Amino acid sequence: MKKTTSRDGTTIAFDQTGQGAPVILVLGAFNDRMTGAPLAAYLARRFTVLAYDRRGRGDSGDAATYTIDREVEDLDAVIQAAGGAAAVFGYSSGALLALAAAARGLAITRLALYDAPPGQPAEHTQALASLVAAGRRGDAVEYFQRRMVGIPDEVVAQLRHAPFRPALEAMAHTLVYDATIVADGHITAALAEVRQPTLAIAGGAGAPVMRRVAETLAAQLPGGRAVTIEGATHDLAPALLVPVLERFLDG
Structure with a gap:
C-alpha cells in the first residue's frame, strides 16, 4: 500500500x-x-x-x-x-x-x-445523509440498494445476512457521496x-x-x-x- x-x-x-x-x-x-x-x-x-x-x-x-x-x-x-x-x-x-x-x-x-x-433524484442524497446522521447505517445501505439500485425487497432482506454486510455498513456514509455524484x-x-x-x-x-x-x-x-x-x-x-x-x- x-x-x-x-x-x-x-x-x-x-x-x-x-x-x-x-x-x-x-x-x-x-x-x-x-x-x-x-x-x-x-x-x-x-x-x-x-x-x-x-x-x-x-x-x-x-x-x-x-x-x-x-x-x-x-x-x-x-x-x-x-x-x-x-x-x-x-x-x-x-x-x-x-x-x-x-x-x-x-x-x-x-x-x-x-x-x-x-441520473437520480437529488432527494436521495439528503435521505441517505439523514439516515447516516441518525446512526441508521443498515437502513442507509438498504435505502441505497432498494431505491437507487432497484434491488427487489426480498433480495434486500436476504442480503441482511450476507457475510459482507458489516463491510457495507462501514461504508454507509460514503453512499451520500455516491448519491451526490449521480444526482441529475x-x-x-x-x-x-x-x-x-x-x-x-x-x-x-x-x-x-x-x-x-x-x-x-x-x-x-x-x-x-x-x-x-x-x-x-x-x-x-x-x-x-x-x-x-x-x-x-x-x-
Missing part, C-alpha cells in the same frame, strides 16, 4: 502493480480498492495499475464536508503519484466521477467508463468539456438502462464511442473486460 495527500490534506491510500503506461481504477458505491484487485492483476500484465480507496473508505482518510471537487482533487493526487498523467477506468458511480475529473481538466489521457449509472445534472452538464478519447462500456447481460446511458454518453462526448460486452453483468469480470480495455488503452 502507498499513500498520497489530496489538496485538502486528506490521505488517499492506493495499491500500485505492474509496469507500463499508468491506469487508475476509480470504483463505485460499496467498493474499496480491494474490489478492483482482480481487474488490476489482469491489467498489470501490460500496465502500471493504481487502485485507490476513495475518501471515507478502506485506508483513506476523509473530511467533515463532502463535495465532488474534493473527490476530483483526490483523483488528481493519484494521477500525480502515477507520474503526472494517466488513463482512467471508472466503474459505476466512479465512471461519473472520472467524467467530472476529465471535464475539470485533469491530466487524463484516455477514459474508459463501465456501467455509468443514469451534476456531471452531464459538463460533458462537452471532456476532450479525451472515451469508451463507454456496458454489460450485455446487465440492466438495459446501462446500455442506454453508454450510448448517450458516446453520442454527447466529442471523443466518445460505446461498446457492449456480451455476457457481462454489472460485476467487474476481468476475463471479459480486459480484452476490451487493452485494445482501447493501447490506442
Whole structure:
C-alpha cells in the first residue's frame, strides 16, 4: 500500500502493480480498492495499475464536508503519484466521477467508463445523509440498494445476512457521496468539456438502462464511442473486460 495527500490534506491510500503506461481504477458505491484487485492483476500484465480507496473508505482518510471537487482533487493526487498523467477506468458511480475529473481538466489521457449509472433524484442524497446522521447505517445501505439500485425487497432482506454486510455498513456514509455524484445534472452538464478519447462500456447481460446511458454518453462526448460486452453483468469480470480495455488503452 502507498499513500498520497489530496489538496485538502486528506490521505488517499492506493495499491500500485505492474509496469507500463499508468491506469487508475476509480470504483463505485460499496467498493474499496480491494474490489478492483482482480481487474488490476489482469491489467498489470501490460500496465502500471493504481487502485485507490476513495475518501471515507478502506485506508483513506476523509473530511467533515463532502463535495465532488474534493473527490476530483483526490483523483488528481493519484494521477500525480502515477507520474503526472494517466488513463482512467471508472466503474459505476466512479465512471461519473472520472467524467467530472476529465471535464475539470485533469491530466487524463484516455477514459474508459463501465456501467455509468443514469441520473437520480437529488432527494436521495439528503435521505441517505439523514439516515447516516441518525446512526441508521443498515437502513442507509438498504435505502441505497432498494431505491437507487432497484434491488427487489426480498433480495434486500436476504442480503441482511450476507457475510459482507458489516463491510457495507462501514461504508454507509460514503453512499451520500455516491448519491451526490449521480444526482441529475451534476456531471452531464459538463460533458462537452471532456476532450479525451472515451469508451463507454456496458454489460450485455446487465440492466438495459446501462446500455442506454453508454450510448448517450458516446453520442454527447466529442471523443466518445460505446461498446457492449456480451455476457457481462454489472460485476467487474476481468476475463471479459480486459480484452476490451487493452485494445482501447493501447490506442
